[in-house]
Amino acid sequence: xxxxxxxxxxxxxxxxxxxxxxxxxxxxxxxxxxxxxxxxxxxxxxxxxxxxxxxxxxxxxxxxxxxxxxxxxxxxxxxxxxxxxxxxxxxxxxxxxxxxxxxxxxxxxxxxxxxxxxxxxxxxxxxxxxxxxxxxxxxxxxxxxxxxxxxxxxxxxxxxxxxxxxxxxxxxxxxxxxxxxxxxxxxxxxxxxxxxxxxxxxxxxxxxxxxxxxxxxxxxxxxxxxxxxxxxxxxxxxxxxxxxxxxxxxxxxxxxxxxxxxxxxxxxxxxxxxxxxxxxxxxxxxxxxxxxxxxxxxxxxxxxxxxxxxxxxxxxxxxxxxxxxxxxxxxxxxxxxxxxxxxxxxxx
Numbered sequence: 001x002x003x004x005x006x007x008x009x010x011x012x013x014x015x016x017x018x019x020x021x022x023x024x025x026x027x028x029x030x031x032x033x034x035x036x037x038x039x040x041x042x043x044x045x046x047x048x049x050x051x052x053x054x055x056x057x058x059x060x061x062x063x064x065x066x067x068x069x070x071x072x073x074x075x076x077x078x079x080x081x082x083x084x085x086x087x088x089x090x091x092x093x094x095x096x097x098x099x100x101x102x103x104x105x106x107x108x109x110x111x112x113x114x115x116x117x118x119x120x121x122x123x124x125x126x127x128x129x130x131x132x133x134x135x136x137x138x139x140x141x142x143x144x145x146x147x148x149x150x151x152x153x154x155x156x157x158x159x160x161x162x163x164x165x166x167x168x169x170x171x172x173x174x175x176x177x178x179x180x181x182x183x184x185x186x187x188x189x190x191x192x193x194x195x196x197x198x199x200x201x202x203x204x205x206x207x208x209x210x211x212x213x214x215x216x217x218x219x220x221x222x223x224x225x226x227x228x229x230x231x232x233x234x235x236x237x238x239x240x241x242x243x244x245x246x247x248x249x250x251x252x253x254x255x256x257x258x259x260x261x262x263x264x265x266x267x268x269x270x271x272x273x274x275x276x277x278x279x280x281x282x283x284x285x286x287x288x289x290x291x292x293x294x295x296x297x298x299x300x301x302x303x304x305x306x307x308x309x310x311x312x313x314x315x316x317x318x319x320x321x322x323x324x325x326x327x328x329x330x331x332x333x334x335x336x337x338x339x340x341x342x343x344x345x346x347x348x
Contacts, residue, residue, distance in 0.1 A: 018052060025054055057105060060119075077107070078150065115264050119143045123139060125256070153274075154272035163203065167230050174253045175254055214319075216316040229322075235284040235288070237282060241285045242281065
């Protein structure tokens with residue numbers, strides 16, 4: 001059964017529609033096992049429906065133009081896509097037969113639902129009335145790779161990823177920080193900005209002190225004109241907010257599908273199939289954001305190393321206590337650089 005509505009395109013609003021539809025699906029008995037309770041999105045030039053099946057699974061249903069050769073279906077552990085399905089749309093005005101593309105999140109995990117809501121949000125914003133089935137397939141490809149990544153097992157530094165998210169959330173310009181974020185969690189430096197030339201390594205600590213472990217390569221930097229360290233206190237607390245809510249706030253401040261996908265790509269590569277557990281953790285977000293401090297690497301004490309190093313030495317690490325060293329707040333650091341839309345560049 002279809003209803004009609006017009007929502008803000010941000011991902012949290014999309015998830016809110018899904019939650020309302022899930023409540024309807026749970027409250028209404030009967031119906032086909034393959035049916036959906038849907039709401040048509042009136043602020044899109046392409047006919048689109050957000051839907052929930054009788055089983056509570058989320059779906060995005062599109063009415064694109066027919067392609068001469070329909071794309072092949074997609075089948076992943078948590079995502080399925082079918083092109084060219086014939087469906088009857090039942091509303092108060094009667095039944096309408098439509099040729100549709102059905103994109104369904106087959107997982108019940110909350111993290112997968114958040115990613116799916118972001119994907120739907122980006123499609124609602126980017127797809128036009130002239131979109132073909134092949135255009136939809138191309139749009140899905142990048143997101144499909146992310147859903148695949150979320151099935152992989154990886155070692156996750158939960159404290160570290162929370163620290164990086166808090167820096168992004170604390171910024172007046174999260175778009176520039178996400179653009180500059182490392183795509184590979186094994187990269188030496190977390191954030192590399194191009195204009196101005198900046199590198200920022202984020203270090204998070206659970207103790208009351210700013211006690212951090214750095215590698216020699218991190219202390220030396222990667223050649224950026226300004227090399228910085230961001231220190232973040234991370235406190236896990238039952239009374240805190242979920243990491244998921246922090247991620248949703250950041251996603252809603254990003255413009256366009258590319259940056260939303262970039263954020264989820266980094267989270268997927270860092271957390272893999274443990275993303276749901278990471279997003280469910282509760283953390284003192286306010287204290288973390290307020291506690292972000294920026295230090296120049298020149299002010300970070302480091303050991304004197306005699307070079308050249310023996311070829312057998314592959315890594316040098318040291319611990320440093322920054323508690324009594326003065327650092328800038330994030331706003332104090334950002335102000336001279338004019339952080340804001342279009343002001344800061346990241347590597348392309």
